[in-house]
Amino acid sequence: MATQGHAAAANGHDAHGHGDHHELSFVQKYIFPLDHKIIGMQYLFTGILMGVIGALMSYAFRMQMAFPGKAVPPFGLITPEFYNSMVTNHGSIMIFWFAMPVLIAAFGNFLIPLMIGCDDMVFPRVNRLSYQIFLLSAIVLIASMFVPGGGFGGAWTSYPPLSASSVYNQTPYGAPMWLFAVALEFVAFLLGGINFITTLMNSRAPGMKMYNIPIVIWMIIIASILFMASVGPLIAGAVMLLFDQTIGTGFFDPVRGGDPVLWQHLFWFFGHPEVYVVLLPAMGIVAEVLPVFARKKLFAYKTVLWTAIATGVLSFVVWAHHQFVAGIDPRMANIFTVTTLLISVPVTEMLFVYIGTLYGASIQLTTPMLFAIAFIAEFLIGGVTGIFLGASGSDIYFHDTYFVLAHFHYTFIPIAVIAVFAGIYYWFPKMFGRFMNDFWGKVHFWGTAIPFNGIFLPLFYTGAAGDHRRSFDLLNFPELRQPNLIFARQFATISLLVMLGFQVIFFINFFYCMFRGRKAGANPWNANTLEWVAPSPPPHGNFAELPNCHRGPYEYSVPGRESDYWPQNEPAT
Amino acid sequence: MATAINVPGALPRGRQPLIPSAVIATLVLILTEVMYFCALISAFNVIRAQLFGNWAPPGDVRLPVAATAFNTALLLASGVTVWLSARAYKYPEGRTKAQLLLLVTITLGACFVGFQGYEWVKLVQYGMTMRSGIFGATFFMIIGSHGIHVLAAVLVMAFLYMRMLQGRLSLGALQAMQVFWLFVVGVWPILYRLVYFA
Numbered sequence: 001m002a003t004q005g006h007a008a009a010a011n012g013h014d015a016h017g018h019g020d021h022h023e024l025s026f027v028q029k030y031i032f033p034l035d036h037k038i039i040g041m042q043y044l045f046t047g048i049l050m051g052v053i054g055a056l057m058s059y060a061f062r063m064q065m066a067f068p069g070k071a072v073p074p075f076g077l078i079t080p081e082f083y084n085s086m087v088t089n090h091g092s093i094m095i096f097w098f099a100m101p102v103l104i105a106a107f108g109n110f111l112i113p114l115m116i117g118c119d120d121m122v123f124p125r126v127n128r129l130s131y132q133i134f135l136l137s138a139i140v141l142i143a144s145m146f147v148p149g150g151g152f153g154g155a156w157t158s159y160p161p162l163s164a165s166s167v168y169n170q171t172p173y174g175a176p177m178w179l180f181a182v183a184l185e186f187v188a189f190l191l192g193g194i195n196f197i198t199t200l201m202n203s204r205a206p207g208m209k210m211y212n213i214p215i216v217i218w219m220i221i222i223a224s225i226l227f228m229a230s231v232g233p234l235i236a237g238a239v240m241l242l243f244d245q246t247i248g249t250g251f252f253d254p255v256r257g258g259d260p261v262l263w264q265h266l267f268w269f270f271g272h273p274e275v276y277v278v279l280l281p282a283m284g285i286v287a288e289v290l291p292v293f294a295r296k297k298l299f300a301y302k303t304v305l306w307t308a309i310a311t312g313v314l315s316f317v318v319w320a321h322h323q324f325v326a327g328i329d330p331r332m333a334n335i336f337t338v339t340t341l342l343i344s345v346p347v348t349e350m351l352f353v354y355i356g357t358l359y360g361a362s363i364q365l366t367t368p369m370l371f372a373i374a375f376i377a378e379f380l381i382g383g384v385t386g387i388f389l390g391a392s393g394s395d396i397y398f399h400d401t402y403f404v405l406a407h408f409h410y411t412f413i414p415i416a417v418i419a420v421f422a423g424i425y426y427w428f429p430k431m432f433g434r435f436m437n438d439f440w441g442k443v444h445f446w447g448t449a450i451p452f453n454g455i456f457l458p459l460f461y462t463g464a465a466g467d468h469r470r471s472f473d474l475l476n477f478p479e480l481r482q483p484n485l486i487f488a489r490q491f492a493t494i495s496l497l498v499m500l501g502f503q504v505i506f507f508i509n510f511f512y513c514m515f516r517g518r519k520a521g522a523n524p525w526n527a528n529t530l531e532w533v534a535p536s537p538p539p540h541g542n543f544a545e546l547p548n549c550h551r552g553p554y555e556y557s558v559p560g561r562e563s564d565y566w567p568q569n570e571p572a573t
Numbered sequence: 574m575a576t577a578i579n580v581p582g583a584l585p586r587g588r589q590p591l592i593p594s595a596v597i598a599t600l601v602l603i604l605t606e607v608m609y610f611c612a613l614i615s616a617f618n619v620i621r622a623q624l625f626g627n628w629a630p631p632g633d634v635r636l637p638v639a640a641t642a643f644n645t646a647l648l649l650a651s652g653v654t655v656w657l658s659a660r661a662y663k664y665p666e667g668r669t670k671a672q673l674l675l676l677v678t679i680t681l682g683a684c685f686v687g688f689q690g691y692e693w694v695k696l697v698q699y700g701m702t703m704r705s706g707i708f709g710a711t712f713f714m715i716i717g718s719h720g721i722h723v724l725a726a727v728l729v730m731a732f733l734y735m736r737m738l739q740g741r742l743s744l745g746a747l748q749a750m751q752v753f754w755l756f757v758v759g760v761w762p763i764l765y766r767l768v769y770f771a
Contacts, residue, residue: 122594190605198597202590228601232608236616240714249703249710251616257707262619266612 034124035540040110042131047101050138054093055500057086066493068473080472084153089145091156096185097138099416103281105192107423108220112196114531114538115214117205117547122198130191137184144177152178157267160252160260164244176245183238186231193224205530208549211302214529218305219284223277226312230273237266261326268319276315280308282419283350286372289426290354291554292527293369294361295564298554300353307346314343324392325399333392340390344383351376367441371422374449375414382410385460400470403463406456413452429524433536434517440509447502454495458488526565529553533569593745599752610760613715614767620707621771628708628771634699637692638769644688645765651681652758659751662744675734682727689720712768719764722757
């Protein structure tokens with residue numbers, strides 16, 4: 001332990017060293033673990049479970065949209081209050097309890113120590129605390145849907161004055177509990193992010209310079225820094241909103257001198273960087289998968305890194321494009337239009353780099369590679385439709401229509417679903433020592449990618465025709481009763497059912513292959529990065545002998561070498 | 574071959590990190606804290622600007638500017654003592670000096686919280702609460718946020734002081750505490766100027 005030169009020893013974690021660790025009991029190993037891999041698994045399973053809950057919620061309100069007034073099988077007749085609560089909690093869960101824990105916390109915890117070649121996080125106990133607080137926050141959120149008055153129904157953006165008083169939102173317990181859950185969740189990710197950044201700075205393998213760090217690690221770290229810098233204003237706003245709800249202050253009440261638009265600024269100052277907090281790790285996962293199955297060096301490593309940093313910096317000056325119709329000064333709207341359109345430049349550059357990696361490569365279309373390529377294609381649609389919303393003129397028409405909804409689902413589903421599946425299929429052999437079934441993986445891929453377009457392409461159309469997002473029953477509006485619009489809504493809902501059905505294949509494949517899958521060796525994909533040096537699955541302490549780093553992570557098909565890959569830990573000559 | 578240039582010799586393990594892990598962690602936390610207080614300051618300015626000069630406390634309560642100036646001096650002094658304490662703790666012969674200086678810091682911080690609490694009791698007696706109006710709400714929100722930070726930091730410092738007496742306190746932990754305390758001290762004059770002279 002003393003030879004590893006980082007502070008894990010100072011925290012009393014395994015002071016006797018990893019070499020001679022004794023067997024831990026089940027509770028120590030899986031319920032209260034200090035091991036970063038097990039904590040990553042806990043985040044992964046909790047996040048996926050919350051994702052399933054969020055997906056079932058989308059089933060409830062999509063059925064209401066397509067067949068209004070009909071009973072929905074397990075839920076019965078959907079009331080407006082229940083509908084609002086489902087929409088709100090679907091949004092909150094998918095972003096805070098599914099995308100963030102899976103993309104940042106699960107992959108971050110599992111990958112950072114393995115890919116930078118150390119034995120654990122710098123602060124393992126803080127890491128454990130982070131998961132426990134996260135679990136508590138998830139329990140509080142789920143519980144908030146079963147209290148008198150029902151779950152909070154003011155949308156995940158929680159705009160006052162609707163959210164600020166139970167007189168308006170009719171959820172005297174649901175609204176404060178929702179805020180409290182969100183606040184707890186932020187504390188969990190603060191602790192996690194502090195750990196990630198410190199570990200990357202102080203525990204890298206000897207020889208791993210800044211440009212030798214794999215892109216996915218960089219992305220998770222940049223995302224953590226973005227999160228740290230943007231979450232402060234939202235915490236301040238959340239505390240003020242909680243005081244408005246519980247002790248009756250008037251921060252966001254215009255009658256008593258407050259300002260409701262202030263909340264929108266505080267929320268979106270966090271909310272927009274948050275988009276990039278989840279985007280960047282997804283971009284990173286794709287950057288790991290592409291070179292391995294293209295058998296080619298990642299095109300322009302430094303460009304990816306610096307454009308990611310540029311994206312992060314720019315993401316702090318775009319937030320007011322969410323308030324073009326909230327009554328902000330039109331001159332300010334012009335400025336934010338320019339910055340919003342500007343941020344598409346670095347993101348596009350990253351996509352170009354990925355396409356450049358595929359150019360002239362010998363591509364192996366395995367399941368993770370299919371998901372990675374689908375990410376590029378689908379995210380492009382999400383990005384291009386964002387241009388219309390970033391321009392303040394067209395946004396006045398599109399604001400709060402299904403066009404907006406389809407746009408951000410075209411960004412979030414590639415991020416939180418498609419890239420996550422790419423990551424799971426790719427690192428599954430490292431996590432559990434076995435392969436997932438490739439045939440059923442491909443069935444799952446097509447069953448996810450095609451219905452996904454089937455859900456959201458029609459919604460662009462209905463949104464442009466005037467379907468409003470925050471409406472319980474669109475048939476109340478005579479203009480929206482046209483048969484083609486009704487058909488488009490029903491088509492989207494049926495596509496959702498198909499997509500949800502195909503996820504069953506994924507879960508069967510996942511749990512069956514966890515125990516019965518084909519065995520994988522330490523480096524089944526012939527990849528370069530350091531996590532493939534460790535045995536699969538890595539034992540407590542990760543590496544038999546901690547590796548040194550000798551080169552960058554993407555040296556594939558180097559001319560003059562016999563094998564087409566060159567692991568980072570292999571000395572030259 | 575271009576890739577071979579990028580090959581360092583294997584470095585020896587066990588090298589000392591440039592900055593102790595605890596200090597890096599605290600700096601990252603402070604990044605969040607800075608943004609938190611920035612948000613409160615902007616919220617204060619936005620709300621105040623919209624009232625077009627009608628920014629009077631309810632019932633003509635006046636904030637205790639002079640007494641708080643004394644309190645500010647106490648807090649600034651504690652910033653100096655914590656710095657001296659962490660500096661002395663680097664050397665074995667400075668241990669007792671570091672203990673004394675840390676105790677002084679804790680005392681000064683506790684006095685700051687105590688005086689502020691006394692002021693709050695007076696203000697509430699005059700009828701200024703978070704519900705009495707936006708003036709009271711913003712005052713207690715901003716000053717209270719800072720006060721909670723001071724209180725928490727004093728409690729952690731008391732804990733570190735106990736560890737120091739037992740001889741189990743690492744230098745990194747004390748330096749991290751020092752960084753956090755300097756942040757809490759440094760942000761106070763800004764808030765004092767903002768709230769008390771508004």
